[in-house]
Amino acid sequence: MSLRLLLVRHGLSSFNVERRIQGRDDLSTLTTTGEEQARRTGLALADVPITAVYSSPLKRAASTAAGVLAERNDKLSPSFDDGLLEIDLEPWSGLTADERAERFPEEFATWKRQPEVLELSRADGRRYKPLQELMQQAREFLDALISKHPVDGNDTVLIVGHNAILRCLIVTLLGEPEQGFRRLRLDNASLSIFNLSSKGDGHQVQIECLNSTAHLTPPLPTKGKGARLILVRHGETNWNRDGRFQGQIDIPLNSNGHAQAEAARGFLADVPIQKAFSSSMTRPRETAEGILMSHPDVALQQTDGLVEIGHGLWEGKLESEIKAEWGALLEEWKRTPETVQMPEGETIQDVWERSVQSWNTIAEDLNPAETALVVAHDAVNKTILCHLLGLTPADIWAVKQGNGGVTVVDMPSEPGQPAVVACLNLTSHLGGVLDRTAAGAL
DSSP: OOEEEEEEEOOOBHHHHHTBOOTTOOOOOBOHHHHHHHHHHHHHTTTSOOSEEEEOSSHHHHHHHHHHHTTOSSOOOOEEOGGGOOOOOTTTTTOBHHHHHHHSHHHHHHHHHOGGGOOEEOTTSOEEOHHHHHHHHHHHHHHHHHHHSOTTSOOEEEEEEOHHHHHHHHHHHTTOOTTGGGGBOOOTTOEEEEEEEEETTEEEEEEEEEEEOTTSSSSSOOOOSSOEEEEEEOOOOHHHHHTBOOTTSOOOOOHHHHHHHHHHHHHHTTSOOOEEEEESSHHHHHHHHHHGGGOTTOOEEEEGGGSOOOOGGGTTOBHHHHHHHHHHHHHHHHHOGGGOOOTTSOOHHHHHHHHHHHHHHHHHTOOTTOEEEEEEOHHHHHHHHHHHHTOOGGGGGGBOOOTTOEEEEEOOSSTTOOOEEEEEEEOGGGTSSSOOSOOOOO
16 A cells, blocks of 8 residues: 655746746746647546646646646546745746846856755845745645545545646655755656655655656657766566566566567667666666667677676575565565675675766766666666665665666766756656556565
């Protein structure tokens, strides 16, 4: 039992087109493109059961919610909630991006580098910190939401809002990691899916997907100014299907895994790729080779630093078999993975150190114009993504990696800034917006 949250940013607005600051003003409306984006998001979600809908009352969000719900037959209607209002940028509202940079150079520089400490003045002269206020708003909204829709229930809730408030909701769900706001990207009409389940006195959060624009055109977020890395988990194996712990046993793809690699190839066929890397094991190598069929001039480089976690004596066993012999340790692995030493195997910290080092080596060798494909494994990808999101080895269960799932990371173009997770675990090319790949074993 869990609570599923579907987070949708409003479609392209008139102020988005004009590059004007919207904030909490309600002067901006959806463009024709924005209306079409809302319709496409509704089509993508048409077969997903939804219990309740909450929307910002601002016109651009309300119109998006209406467009999404128009594609459904269940007569849902949104509850408009001020807890989903966009960030209050009162002195900037209505200005173009260039006007803001010219009239508020110091404040704008702070917003770009350290938005959490930005201070602005309201018309009455009162000073305030917009992002800190919005973070508190996000905390209060989530508290109220979970009181109405408990995490041990089975509700699916659609939330339609704005760029900054949705990013604050995500940062709050992830435990407010350092620079969390700057690590995320949410495009117009994008879909992000979070699953919340009970864990002790609180709840476990899982990112099923983040900033999916696969239902739109183009299907991936546009590349930033820095280098881009496309991180893919290998396709399915028979052991994934059976729920058997693979670890460093070299199991090849099954027929469905090859089909997933082919689907990823089609999804990424039009994406310029200059370099490619994979774990030195067979299943990611076969996946990478399948994707590179659309990029025949790109050579595949293999690295041992990206091999899967060593499960030691657990490798080759089903979870039921591990439970029978190491029941307490298996439960500890599920609750607090950072504390577990696999019997004759690795710790998650071991994997973290070698996978992040390998990732950094690949990223540092790219120039800003390049895009690299990286294909690896569940635990490896999770440690890399926790690192990029500002999380810790204790948080690996917060990140889902489906077989053949696509993640995109844009490296920073300015010193001191974090990389941006432009989208995470896109699996729509495998059928539907929800991740239906094999649960497997980790």
